[in-house]
Amino acid sequence: MGxxxxFILSAIIAYVLTKVLPGAHLGSIVDALLLVVVLGLLNAIVKPILKFIGFPITILTLGLFLLxxxxxxxxxxxxxxxGFKVDGFISALIFSFVLTIVTAIVDMIVD
Incomplete structure (x- = not known):
């Protein structure tokens, strides 16, 4: 159940953030659900590879490279x-930062 x-709360958060923050656009709540699935898959498959490759830079920047x-x-x-568009790297950086913070807060409340 948790x-x-x-999953549903993450999709709702992503959808609301695209309406609040400039530079990120979602078509519908179904696109938000798909976004959460794709982000989960990318975080499970691609992110460990990028973290391994970027480990020296992450150490030099004291973890800021993870952003x-x-x-x-x-x-x-x-x-x-x-159904999901981001206008550029800065928009992606801001959106991912806010999405991570808000999702972490909601996860703490739900748990």
């Missing part, structure tokens, strides 16, 4: 999903 609730990796993951989701 997994389904977090760049999150933005890259979001840009990959933009490339994969036709």
């Amino acid at each position: 997994f389904i609730l977090k 760049v990796i999150n933005a890259i993951i979001l840009l990959l989701a933009d490339w994969i999903l036709p």
